Amino acid sequence: MKKTIKQISKMKLSHFIVIGTIAGAIILLFAFTPMQQSKEWTAPATANMMKNSVASNVQSIAAGKVIYTKNCYDCHGKKGKGDGPKSGDLDKSPKDFTKEQFQKQTDGSLFWKITEGRKPMASFKKDLSEEQRWQVINYVRTLEIKK
Numbered sequence: 001m002k003k004t005i006k007q008i009s010k011m012k013l014s015h016f017i018v019i020g021t022i023a024g025a026i027i028l029l030f031a032f033t034p035m036q037q038s039k040e041w042t043a044p045a046t047a048n049m050m051k052n053s054v055a056s057n058v059q060s061i062a063a064g065k066v067i068y069t070k071n072c073y074d075c076h077g078k079k080g081k082g083d084g085p086k087s088g089d090l091d092k093s094p095k096d097f098t099k100e101q102f103q104k105q106t107d108g109s110l111f112w113k114i115t116e117g118r119k120p121m122a123s124f125k126k127d128l129s130e131e132q133r134w135q136v137i138n139y140v141r142t143l144e145i146k147k
Helices: 005-032 058-071 107-114 130-140
Strands: none
Touching: 058 130, 107 130
């Protein structure tokens, strides 16, 4: 039985639709996969240029420690090593603030990360004032650095 040109064209069209659908699904899968989660978390250049508007002194560090204990301790731990009581429940381990690589980040970068958050870390844009976020950074800067 010979196939007509019309039947062959319909077959080619149906193959084209199937292949197009599969290709589209793959593209959508990659488009909506949070690939940034596997990459290093980098603040934008504009954030890196921000300067801490709160002087690092005994008062701001003490205030930052109180805020840290209330908001950061559960995941990052008492000494900032990423070993807080809830750290084991997270899909991704919290950062160790005592590592030199972490401490090399600018205050502006840390401020941006605290402000914006990234799963599993919450955004503190609405929960902490700008001054409080800077105070936390002043406190985190006092944590012992290990190389």
